[in-house]
Amino acid sequence: MIVTCVSKNRNVTGDGAKTFIILLCDLLRGLKAITDKERSSFGGSIQSQERHWKNCCQWKYISQAILTFQAHILDYIMAQYLSKHFLSIFSFSGEEKKFCRSSLELLLDAYFCGRVGRNNQKFISQLTCDYFYKCLSHEDGKNEMIDLVDEYFLELCTAVTGLPVSSSRIISGFVIHRDFSVYCPADGDMRIIIVTEAIQPALSTSGSELVVKSETQFQASHIWVTERTKTIMNDLQSKGIKLLLSSVKQQDAVIYYAKLNGISVVECIPSEEISLLCRIIALSPFLPSWATSQCHISDAALVKFCQPILLNSKRYVHLDLLSTHSFIPHCLVLCGPVQGLTDQHIHAFHGAFKVLRQVFKVLYLSYKVQGNIQNETSNSVTPKDNKQSHHLAEVYRALFERQCLGSVLKSEGNPSGMQSHLRVTPDLVLSSIESENSIPSTTHTHKIKGNFESLMCTYPNKIGISNAKESIVAIRCDCDGDSLIKIPDEHVSVVEQTCKISSCTIIGMTSKEVFQNASKSYCTSFIQAGSVLPVGGHFEILLHYYLLDYSRHCQQPEVSMISSLIANALLSVPKTLYKAKKGNKSFCHVYLRTLHALQAKQWMAVSQTGLESVACKYQLLTSVLHCLTKLLTIDLVIRINKQPQKTGDDEAEEDV
């Protein structure tokens, strides 16, 4: 089960299989230590059977705790604390976002470090980088391009054995891994069509009968079949078709007439290649019709050239396609002395594109607003808790003041608005927390409108929402977002988008519901696309630090237990990484240095040796936790001789 979990994770992120195992092992070890400790405190009085059940219950309990941890705390910490350390693969130059090649190279270098032999690492990562840039037509299309490359990677690359790795190269266009059946050299642009069935009509089709009454009839039907083929091929030629790509084997007669008409033919093309071709050039297969004399060609694409190419001592077809996509077709030729090595490189390459896909994806985090506080005050807001909510209100107020200060600075002549704002804020927050059932008075809403206006000055043009109700929501969320996520002011744009997302989800609710929801609503935040951290366990150390910090402040014992457990398990990754290093680079040194820097609030990315994607790391951690909960909920393994009955769905998944 663990193995399937690992491979599933790897399929998504293309990375992190080893880290997965290390983390999981350490988590399990940590868990065992905890349960052992508790057991020893009970003494040996409990029967073993009973103990077993007790363990199971405990584990189940822990697994649930982990689930809630994953749902609320992890995302919260990711967004609140970790995000400020993220570096971006993009370099911001004015308005435009551009990803810089050097950071991309660093990312790939780090990725290939453990994937390919040391002597080839640099070369392969350069090659990947080149490939990425060559295939990319414009920056906006990168996600689409990466998806396509990821999906059809095996069709896009050719392994060549017997050549040194350094002979690997990128060739423009597309290589069909079949030889020409007929090759007629032609110059200039040529039109191509794709067929997926035999062009020559068969004497009889399935389900029908051909009744042969005489020899002459049989001969005539044969001649008719050949005639049809001849006319179809002549017709194709007259329409300027120069190349016929077929996914099936065509009859000898087709080949013969193609040759006579100067049409090149490639047969038996694998279906994956056909579908990739269809996608790249947006071409649908041609269906020959035998009934009419003229066949209608709906689609024909243009290629620049089409020539044989010799790879792996086999002759393949090399097409230069004119792409209609954001993907400019390029093929990889990966060389290596033995097949195992080229396979390894192909997999590493494929994984690299998965990593890139993760890097460029926006990772959405959703966690309960006030996740921690609400756990504590969940039962009911009793008068005793007033203190706490007051405290909360104070926090809010302080934040709002800061916010307003900013707004005042920008909208200078608006003191009254600021005053009302200041006055309103605590009431508003209190009302939203405490009076859950009471409908806020109209005055409140009114004041909030004023509030909104003042905020509008802060973010002119940015909150483009006209509806008053929506705007309230937007501001509410904005406040929530700002106060809880503590996103620094530089990330205004992030906040703004958050607002939009939140507002979209809550549109159409009554104000009452909105207020109720706002206090409880799931707040969404996200890790920006292209967020990266330097390699060398920095992610783990950072997360460790903040989790420990969190668990120290957390009142709930089990939550703090879980988070410290995970925090300590996280450390195992950098521990393993630095195992071989000595002296200044040993684990203890690195760890202490980072911690000191963090306490002094001046943590900086020290080493620029390589980068890794935050999104991948996050994915990895969540899937480890997922796997762990799955493991913990199992209490007994029963051996059976038969394969368990599978439903169709499961099988389909396995096939994938």
Next chain:
Amino acid sequence: MSRVEAKKPSLCTCELLTKEIISKSLSVLREIVTSCYGPSGRLKQLHNGVGGSICTTSSSSFLFSNLSVTHPILKILTTSVQNHVSRFSDCGLFTAILCFNLVENFQRLNLSTATVIKISKHLLSLCTDYLNSESCGCRISIDFSNMKTLLCLVQSILTSKPACLLNKKEADHISTLILKAFLLTIPEKAKDHAILGKSIIIPLKDERVMNSTVLPGIVIEMPEVQLMRKFPIKKLPSDVLKVALFCISMSGDISDPGDGTLVISYGVSLESAVLDQLLNLGNQLISDHVDIVVCQKVIHPALKQYLHQHHIITIDRVGISLMEPLCEMTGAQTIGSLSLISPTSYGYVKDLCSTNFGSKHYFHLIPNDSTVCSLLLCNRNETAWNELKLACQTAQHILQLTIRQPLALLGGGCTETHLASFIRHTGINVPECILKVNDCTQTEYKIVTNAFCNALQSVACSLEHDKGKILTDRKYGHFWSIQPDFPSNVKWQDLVSKCGCGLYGNQEELNWCLLQDIHSFAPLNSSVQQATNSTGHLTLDCFTAKLHGLQVAVETASLILDLSYIIEDKN
């Protein structure tokens, strides 16, 4: 239900190269390979215990394809060499020996593999840069107007395969034939990218080697039945013969009826319908004045008979491999239809005659002007013929590679020793930046360089199998070998006659010394090209193949050193 067997757990081995069994089998395989190397290499007889054919060989491709290597590490090495051979035909043994030497030398070093791999990669790039540079002292460019160097190249290949069992005269004869056949495949009217023709090797076993010959055109073996018939050929006024090439079966079988069912009324014979169709086709061929009908598959006897009556010669069961050269030679298009033949698909040959070679009779299709030729290759017995055929194919391939990159490396071990002394010389003072990039110290660099050069030199030393001593000179860094039992009071100069490649003689004072105790010096490399013109016979190696062999060997050695675990699935 099928029986489900319990899966065996995977086997995991670590600390690979230090294991005795592995190092032992590595050295055994190295011994085997090393002893095969070069013109005086020892032959290996491969046969299995239960009988069957016996293969006597010294070539790497036969050796590695027949040896059953079980250990994964050895498998990496052998497959990597096999892949190289399949790509370049030549220098398989060189690659294998160098790889073995590198693995063994590096493994003894006691340095971290990361450093060794990085430095060896750097050394490899030094080698390739040097070999590709104009100033390289062990490389000559080949002049295609002068057949001498080309002939040397072919002869070097033939002499390095002692299992062909050729004497000097026979080797010269065969090399001339190979070169002649190769020249016939070069088209006369060269366009932008000329396409080389084909030379087809026809086996003639149990014949004298000197009976081998080259014929333009294609030679096809004649079935015995046809011997009885005389074939009078009526010549066209234009003095050419019209040829029709069929790639489909003309045996009268019923073609695929499709997915549906065929309902045949009583009394209707499809066979006769198809035969009628065939005879109609015959009529068309007759009316088109076709002289020769060639079919890849079988021709129906009735059709054959009919065509013979009309003085048309039929050749059937030609096989797919001959179809392409036939098309190229005659200019015909293969016909894939039994009805409706386009008159443009016929081709022409100049003449057709029957010839005898040994006890067999052949059709000989003589072309007008074509790049197709047949090399009739004779040798005394089966295994020697196989080896000779391999050598011929290698030579043809090497010539093709050479025409693409008209360079050759000095053979006979001279390239290896020269390259080693060059690398040693550059290793004396290494710039700081290189050490920094490779993350190593000066001493580490020196140690690895030394191991690398020793590996290269011991490849050269494996050419000597008769316990002779190996010398090198301090001027050019070439390879010299002398008799084992030399008197101690004689000068080196009187013992040596010619260096390994034959470029230099003993006239010059070259400051010889034993190869083992060579110290670094700067090898001279100025006068190679002039020297080649003055000397007679040279031993040469294909540039492309050897360069790639070098790269593959170093890469494979790195790969093997980099392995720390083997996980085998024993299911």
